[in-house]
Amino acid sequence: MPQLGSLFDWFADRQKTSPSIQQQQEREIADGLWTKCEDCNAIAYTKDLIANQMVCLECGHHKRVSCHERISQLIDDDTWIPLDEQLQPSDPLKFRDRKAYSDRLRETQRKTGLTDAVVTGMGKIEGSPIALGVMDFRFMGGSMGSVVGEKLTRAIEYATANRIAVAIVCASGGARMQEGMLSLMQMAKISGALERHREAQLLYLPILTHPTTGGVIASFAMLGDIILAEPKATIGFAGRRVIEQTLREKLPDDFQTSEYLLKKGFVDKIVPRTQLKHTVAQLVRLHQTVGS
């Protein structure tokens, strides 16, 4: 189920990318030596920002990172083995809104260099083996269609077969409408794979990043043995706008944030990105039983 709020944001973002002079200037900052923080406007030396894993040195704002950056942040050097890179999305519904889904896919693939909204593989984290899936919000709002579902399912099955932990870095607006009910069914498929992984007494850690909503929150994002979240991420089931309309009153300021979910008991720990690798590695080590 697509989460309306964040999908709106994604479409708004997309429209913004039409070149304007202001955008052009901003991109020059981003492409160049300096990067401006979206939150506090502080200008940072890009190299320093990358060294700090794209977390603002002034205000701690977690800038969006690509799946490849994320993998290099989490996985030990030279240990990453990608899985199922050959999987490609198709257009089973011949879906067309104001643009054909097949065109939209091709365009997004060209722009992002990705085949779809998740990269999966296995590697080591501080020496411990782990299967990892990383979603990428740039690819159609991280929406979950058949390829996302299949790749995550295979990664989990791989982890079960090899008796290792699995972690999924979530970033998604929900199910991908353009693949209709096939997208919805990925929620069940992935959850089934997680049930087998759990039955084998293995550890699963979802890591919730901005934003994690809709069908992803109503499936694998909430099924962790332990659930971690990055600070100030938007995490929720229904869109904030939808809820506001039904409620006709203002929602709490921290509504649907990582901090709110921690308070309500749905997240175990908020972990700043700079400590994420160590925390995940520590948890994996703590759950390694003899013989596994």
Next chain:
Amino acid sequence: MAGNEKKPFLLEFEKPLAELQERIERIRELAEESSVDISSQIRQLETKYVQLRDEIFSSLTPAQRLQLARHPRRPSTLDYIQAICDEWIELHGDRRGKDDPALVGGVGKLAGIPVVLLGHQKGRDTKDNVARNFGMAAPGGYRKAMRLMEHANRFGMPIISFIDTPGAWAGLEAEELGQGEAIAYNLREMFRLDVPIICTVIGEGGSGGALGIGVSDRLMMFEHAVYYVASPEACASILWKDAVKSVPASAQAAEALRINSQAAEALKITAKDLKNLGILDQILPEPLGGAHADSIRAAEVLKDAILKNLQQLQLLPSAELRSLRYDKFRQMGIFTEG
């Protein structure tokens, strides 16, 4: 069943039929009063009525099916449970502080077989609909469902679930109580259950709120039921966001309708579409005019299909049942590889 005696609620495409039927009635009354034999004319009109009905119902658009699926007189979960069970007792509560009236369930007997039955419950009238939140279940509803399914598992009773919801409830309290977690938990745990699960979409299958009780060994849908990842209205408001605003104010209502029906078409929400996509196992034929036109007949079709599937599933050892359930969902998805 409830509702059938009340003044009929007519959808736009049902109106020509109702008008013709009214005309036949009027002529019949006149004939009785004047004692003129016009039985052949009446027969002619009746034949015309059947033709018109067949014509309308054999060429329904997805948007029209959506209207039928949401028809206020459409039989609900409780209507079907009461019609198909020898006996039944409704049970309440999630044992976490909630009893959601939008998701009902209990224990009963189906042709002599003890079963657990559960499903989304829409209201039978406006007041009831408000009380039942239009069938939009809260986390407490999904947790009640899970509690009843665990009960079924413990006593070896098959689970019969009915889907009929516009979607899971989107509200402040639902978020506070973990709507996402409640649905996710069911999705995973339903793969663990050792008893047969037969699920039928009786009306509207609204996204994750539907799937939250929809993991099953057999998925059936009534002919005019719909099942979607996002409601056509929500889909249209995202993907065709500015289309309505681009036409003159006087034409906006018509344009919105047109776009919604376009979205209903594009999303592939009908039983036939879902069978083609490898998601649905079985389509249950509805009486002509839809399930609400003859709810007793619809219940018979439903009961018969449940029992036939149950006979097959009960032969399977639980490990095999679970493994087949896994495989069933495992193959869902269409992509290319190579």
